[in-house]
Amino acid sequence: MEWIVLLLIGLVAGTLGSVMGLGGGIVIVPALLLFAYYLPILNHMTPQVAVGTSLLIMIFTGLSSTFAYMKQKKIDFKSGAIFFTGSAPGALFGVWLNKGINVDAFFLYFGLFILFVSFILFIRNHIKPLPGRLSGVERSHIDQEGHHYTYRFHPFIAIIIAFCVGMVSGLFGVGGGSLMVPAMIVLFGFPPHIAVATSMFMILLSSIVGSISHIALGNVDWFLATALIPGAWFGGQLGAAINRRLSSDTLVMVFRIFLIVMAIRLIFNGSF
Template identity: 60%
Template structure:
């Protein structure tokens, strides 16, 4: 029964992660922590194990969804590589910091973090993207209505953001997309679909770096990985297909609601233990 439940968790976590560009850790990490409290077979799951296992699964999620988004021609390769130049080193720092995270404080920090990130999306239409300074990157994208949208960023700001995203990825096991996607939309004017697709490529690259560190530290439960992978691969493909069919505003609303809901749930669990 636990094996079947893990397959289902992998499926829905990666469907949601691929749909919104968040990776899959935003669901897998808290789900594994909850299972450790209710399942007699999974009591040895620590926050470090949950994060390490989640990061390894994000390689599968990132690869599966990136392949789907490449087929849809939505991935901005240049932007993804610029963000990754910061997130790669950041992921290594996050993995090192993760060694000191434990129990309920982990859940409370994680939940508070989700809610803070969601506020940027609530006010996104009232905020103007950051000005592109110096030799900034300017990109163009045609939305679902056929309109051409200009977006862009200053590389040094993007790399700094990538560093922070990578740090959170290694620390919380969430793939960094929960910060990166809102930041790309609000700060840099990325069209939502473009932001999600590009984020998944960066999630994939960052997860490779983070997972190698977690493997070295012994934070991976390989039994959990094998159970989560089948659902993860299929879920990521379906999430990318659903994303293709959604309007931009609808996608942002789903992302905003999802971040707030998960944040509240994690804080409640951290405070009450329920």
């Protein structure tokens, strides 16, 4: 039974993370911490182990999603590589911040972060590129359907934003796409599907950096990872397929409600 629960956690996390470019850690980390009250297999769980294990899982979610989005020709690899120059040191800084945090404080901060992500998801469909967007590197992209897109970004600002995304990833074990995707759409004019796909590629790279750091600190539960990885892998493929074929409005609405309930529970656990 416990293995089935872990497999489902990985599947749900991989699917939702791939659909919205979030990475899936925003589901895995709170799920591991909250299910620790009910599943004996998780009774040793700490914020550090939850974050370290989540980042390892996100490597497979990101890899699976990246392969799927590569086939759809939706990833802007050059832009993703520039963003990674900021997210990599950010991930290392986030891992350092995570080292001394206790369970109650982690619950509280992570709950507040999830509420913020819920707010971003509520306004996400209304996000439009700013008129007179930032000047800088101009990029062109042609997707699998032959659609041509042109957008631009300032590398310095992009790297600063990516550093914050990497820090959130290393600290909370999440992908940071909740911050990166809206920034790519609003500030830089990325088409939404390109933003999500490129975000998943960047999350893959940041997760590798963050997970290596957590592995060195002994914060990865390899036994749990073997149960979560298959679900996360197939979830990444499924999420990319949903992103391509279906409107995700209903799924996003359910996810918003789920996040708000989870955030309230985390904040309650961390405050009382």
